[in-house]
Amino acid sequence: MGQVQPVLRGRDPPAPSLPEPLIEEILVRIATPRDLVRASAACTYFRRLVANDSFLRRYRTLHPSQLLLGILSPAAVGFLQAEAPNPNASVAKAFDRKAVFSLDYLPPCEPSSGDWSPRDARDGRLLIMFLLSEEADFTTLPELVVADPLTRGCTMLPPIPESIVAPFLGADWCVFAENFDAFFDPSGDYEDAPFRVIGWTRHRTLAVAFVYSSHSGTWTAGTRAFWSDLGLHYEYGMTPDDWWLSYAYGCFYWKVPGNNKLLKLDVNRMEFSAVGLPPNHELREVAVAEAGEGRFGIVIRHRDRPEYLRYSIRQNEGEISNEHLMETAIMLPSAGEICNEHLMEATILPPSAYDKCRIVAVAEGYIFLLGYQSLSRRTRGVCTGESSAFYTLEIKTLKVERFCWTRGGLCGRIVPYFGFPPFMSLRRI
Numbered sequence: 037m038g039q040v041q042p043v044l045r046g047r048d049p050p051a052p053s054l055p056e057p058l059i060e061e062i063l064v065r066i067a068t069p070r071d072l073v074r075a076s077a078a079c080t081y082f083r084r085l086v087a088n089d090s091f092l093r094r095y096r097t098l099h100p101s102q103l104l105l106g107i108l109s110p111a112a113v114g115f116l117q118a119e120a121p122n123p124n125a126s127v128a129k130a131f132d133r134k135a136v137f138s139l140d141y142l143p144p145c146e147p148s149s150g151d152w153s154p155r156d157a158r159d160g161r162l163l164i165m166f167l168l169s170e171e172a173d174f175t176t177l178p179e180l181v182v183a184d185p186l187t188r189g190c191t192m193l194p195p196i197p198e199s200i201v202a203p204f205l206g207a208d209w210c211v212f213a214e215n216f217d218a219f220f221d222p223s224g225d226y227e228d229a230p231f232r233v234i235g236w237t238r239h240r241t242l243a244v245a246f247v248y249s250s251h252s253g254t255w256t257a258g259t260r261a262f263w264s265d266l267g268l269h270y271e272y273g274m275t276p277d278d279w280w281l282s283y284a285y286g287c288f289y290w291k292v293p294g295n296n297k298l299l300k301l302d303v304n305r306m307e308f309s310a311v312g313l314p315p316n317h318e319l320r321e322v323a324v325a326e327a328g329e330g331r332f333g334i335v336i337r338h339r340d341r342p343e344y345l346r347y348s349i350r351q352n353e354g355e356i357s358n359e360h361l362m363e364t365a366i367m368l369p370s371a372g373e374i375c376n377e378h379l380m381e382a383t384i385l386p387p388s389a390y391d392k393c394r395i396v397a398v399a400e401g402y403i404f405l406l407g408y409q410s411l412s413r414r415t416r417g418v419c420t421g422e423s424s425a426f427y428t429l430e431i432k433t434l435k436v437e438r439f440c441w442t443r444g445g446l447c448g449r450i451v452p453y454f455g456f457p458p459f460m461s462l463r464r465i
Contacts, residue, residue, distance in 0.1 A: 086460065096460075247306070
């Protein structure tokens with residue numbers, strides 16, 4: 037009679053013979069979070085080392101670049117995760133299973149008065165603002181919450197005290213509430229430290245900024261500037277989503293509608309100023325990004341030629357207004373193809389899929405673009421149509437890639453979300 041062989045059950049290989057500190061040194065030198073995920077999947081021993089908080093803090097200090105996992109839109113469509121063939125698609129899918137972006141755990145609100153709206157994301161934290169409806173009575177500045185979508189932890193920021201607001205805005209300061217907006221200050225490393233939030237607003241005569249620090253738990257007066265002192269004029273009828281911001285080297289930039297200048301907020305000096313543009317840029321979309329080595333990358337879209345972007349590198353901020361510098365023309369997704377020699381996705385788009393494209397965000401070395409069809413209506417910065425797709429333009433390589441599809445031509449505020457896989461994410465709230 038044949039001998040019965042024992043059944044070998046699958047199990048992890050024995051722990052490596054190399055010393056644990058040496059293995060940590062090898063793992064911490066893996067260049068990208070995506071490759072670290074693959075390495076940690078080899079065995080539970082590696083995964084345990086990688087998931088340790090001290091290892092994660094060290095790794096994220098050495099490799100601060102995070103993965104682009106998804107986009108939060110202004111409409112009620114939730115989290116739009118990276119889709120294949122994007123290299124972050126599998127990590128984004130795992131993150132979406134763990135994270136909660138529905139915002140239903142926030143304090144309830146009356147639908148008639150407004151709704152919670154994501155305004156910014158940084159280091160895994162979300163900054164969420166109570167966006168008042170157009171019919172609401174603007175008597176106070178909007179409420180703000182900082183939340184962690186992985187843990188559902190959230191912190192309600194205190195209101196900006198009237199004792200700070202009134203001296204800056206005057207007795208009729210409530211007229212500024214409709215144009216209030218907020219964003220994180222990215223100029224420091226706040227992952228394991230106190231974070232800062234910049235709240236700003238504007239009206240017919242001036243712009244003003246306030247600063248919140250989680251270290252003190254209080255707001256402080258920031259700065260203000262009168263449009264006339266900056267050589268700017270203010271156009272009415274613009275929503276906060278018409279003032280989407282760029283960031284480079286410790287400064288925020290806004291293209292001022294109807295003006296041939298950028299509004300600049302220097303976070304370190306807490307000071308507003310104006311930056312000139314080349315002639316005839318009043319009606320053009322302008323984005324500012326870091327191009328490395330202290331240089332500025334300038335991306336310009338002309339409303340009369342929506343199929344093109346113009347990109348140039350300026351050695352310093354003073355060269356932004358120079359109209360004679362060389363520019364690179366970039367063809368945007370249009371008519372069913374993407375005219376980019378490095379991209380092999382031309383068959384993904386249906387024929388004549390989109391007849392318009394615009395810049396919708398700038399973050400972490402990427403320009404975010406939206407391709408969409410002609411629109412049926414627009415309400416408070418949100419355009420609605422049949423379908424649309426988001427694209428990323430990487431500043432370093434000028435490579436255009438489709439990031440994800442979405443339904444409805446959303447052309448208002450979007451919030452790009454960068455992060456790490458769930459097991460590499462630290463608790464922040």
